Amino acid sequence: MQSQTRNLGDTGTSLSRSSNMGSTLGRSSEGPASPLRSAATKRFSKELLLGTERVTLVAMRGRRWWFVQEQDDATVDHGRFCDGKAAEKDEKLASKASNAKSLEARSMAIDAKCSPEVRRAFRALPVERCGCATIQAVWSACDTFWEFDTAHSGAITREGYINLMRECATVNTLRMLRRARLExxxxxxxxxxxxxxxLLMIWPKATSEDRARMMRWAELREAPWTCKAWRKLKGIRTSKHQILGYMDTHTHT
Structure with missing residues (x-):
């Protein structure tokens, strides 16, 4: 068996090619190979010097590569296949990881260029709140309460609850009732x-100060309801004084 070795430069890598490799590995007992098969099973050898070990790439069959390791002048056949499809898949995953890293670095660079002292085009007004709820949430609970207490007597009776539940209640009403567990x-x-x-059933962790503030918000929310009732009853003195009392208390607080 005659072999030819050619040096590939200063890297210490050499390329070995056997003269009769095509004749020995290309033989088949079933007859001559087809042109497609012979093209897919083209033989060549490549040696990589890695210290004292040499890994020889012996043959390519289809998309599979057969490796033989030579160590200390003793050839060790590991019988290991390396699938080309798996290699392509690994390359794609590596490219995706590199793209993700580049995108992350780009976003970090953009964030670094942006000044944290830039003023917003719109700033929301501060929302009044207590230790457990906002004024809008308390007003929503009060609206649900007064849907049952239509006479504004200050209490929900079981009869009034049953009568209203016979009708079609809104989603917000059902959500508030479920939260308060009124049933x-x-x-x-x-x-x-x-x-x-x-209100305490909805926010059981409210302190005494929170409850006082929520009741104050409820009085402010009740003022429009009182105005509507005052128009219907054509101006009762008690309703008028009640509205003025709400306004006076609100101006002092």
């Missing part, structure tokens, strides 16, 4: 539920 409360007791109790 469970009327199953335990038939006593009316006051507004302060209703």
């Amino acid at each position: 469970f409360r009327f199953r335990r007791s038939a006593a009316p539920v006051l507004l302060e109790d209703f």
Whole structure:
């Protein structure tokens, strides 16, 4: 068997090619190979000097490569295949990872260029709130309470609750009732539920200061309802004084 070795430069890599490799590895007992098969099974050898080890790339069959390792002048056949499809898949995953890193670096560069002292085009107004809720949430709870207490008596009776639930309640009303567990409360007791109790059922962790502030917000929310009732009743003195009292208290606070 005659072989030819050619030096590839200063890298210490050499290329070996056997003269009869095509004749020995290309033989088949089934007859001559087709041109497509012979093109796919083209033989060549490539040696890489890695210290004392040499890995020889012996043959390519289809998309598979057969490796033989030579160590200390003793050839060791590992019988290991390296699939080309798997290699392409690994390359794609590596490219995706590199692209993700580049995008992350680009976003970090953009964030670094942006000044943190840039003023916003629109700044929302500060929302008044207590320790457990905002004024809008308390007003929403009060609106739900007054849907049952249409007479503004200050309490929800079990009869009024049943009468309103017979009608088509809104989604916000059902959500607030589920949060307050009002049905469970009327199953335990038939006593009316006051507004302060209703708010405490929704926010059980409210402190005494929070409850006082929520009741104050409820009074401010009740003023439009009182105005509507005052127009219907053609100006009762008590309703008028009640509205003026709300306004006076709000100006002093």
